[in-house]
Amino acid sequence: MSGINEDSSDLHDVLMVVAPPLALVIREASLNPEGPFALGGRSTCDPPQISSTELTVTGYTADFAIAVEGVKGYCPAGEAYAKQNIEDKKIPVLSCEGPCIRGEIARLAANLVAQELPSYARACHAETFFVPHSSMARWVKEAEKSIMIDGCFLKCHGRVLKGLVGEEKMVHIDALPLYKKYTDIFLMDDVPEEERKAVARQVADKIIALLKSEERQ
Numbered sequence: 001m002s003g004i005n006e007d008s009s010d011l012h013d014v015l016m017v018v019a020p021p022l023a024l025v026i027r028e029a030s031l032n033p034e035g036p037f038a039l040g041g042r043s044t045c046d047p048p049q050i051s052s053t054e055l056t057v058t059g060y061t062a063d064f065a066i067a068v069e070g071v072k073g074y075c076p077a078g079e080a081y082a083k084q085n086i087e088d089k090k091i092p093v094l095s096c097e098g099p100c101i102r103g104e105i106a107r108l109a110a111n112l113v114a115q116e117l118p119s120y121a122r123a124c125h126a127e128t129f130f131v132p133h134s135s136m137a138r139w140v141k142e143a144e145k146s147i148m149i150d151g152c153f154l155k156c157h158g159r160v161l162k163g164l165v166g167e168e169k170m171v172h173i174d175a176l177p178l179y180k181k182y183t184d185i186f187l188m189d190d191v192p193e194e195e196r197k198a199v200a201r202q203v204a205d206k207i208i209a210l211l212k213s214e215e216r217q
């Protein structure tokens with residue numbers, strides 16, 4: 001999987017290779033004291049921070065599956081939109097979403113990326129994941145690659161997309177290290193709208209630069 005921020009968390013790497021039930025005893029010396037992104041603050045989306053000599057960590061879930069109720073029908077507008085994008089060979093751009101400020105920044109940045117790069121278009125992650133017979137899902141599954149802009153290191157949406165299309169067909173971006181703010185805020189409404197837009201602009205510019213440089217290679 002390529003991307004701006006591959007998971008750099010020492011602790012996260014440790015957790016990802018241990019199967020549950022999990023009761024890890026981790027010594028402080030084995031951890032990156034700055035955390036995965038070396039941020040000043042901490043949010044509910046930060047990985048566990050170790051401040052004592054020993055700590056029992058249970059914040060881990062092994063690979064899992066959820067049964068999803070089947071569905072009949074189509075979103076007519078979504079069908080037309082996705083079919084046009086298939087015909088135009090557009091690269092799908094998916095994202096995390098609010099109400100979390102991290103998800104909202106990712107969503108706004110994804111919109112800007114798709115608006116400003118002619119070969120890309122926004123895809124609906126929900127229809128892609130939960131309406132498998134839809135043209136939206138077909139577009140993403142058959143696309144040469146997809147861009148997933150996640151809100152934080154947990155990469156919730158990208159973990160699903162990875163199972164759907166395979167990591168070799170994803171550019172998976174964690175938006176948070178691109179602006180490093182609001183780590184102690186959850187709700188997007190706690191950041192003024194103009195500020196959200198300005199930060200998303202900054203994130204989108206970095207992602208656009210990355211995608212353009214990938215295209216040149």
Ligand code: SF4
Pocket residue numbers: 045096097100102103150151152153154155156157
């Ligand atoms: S990636 Fe997941 S945890 Fe992080 S902001 Fe998005 S939905 Fe929330």
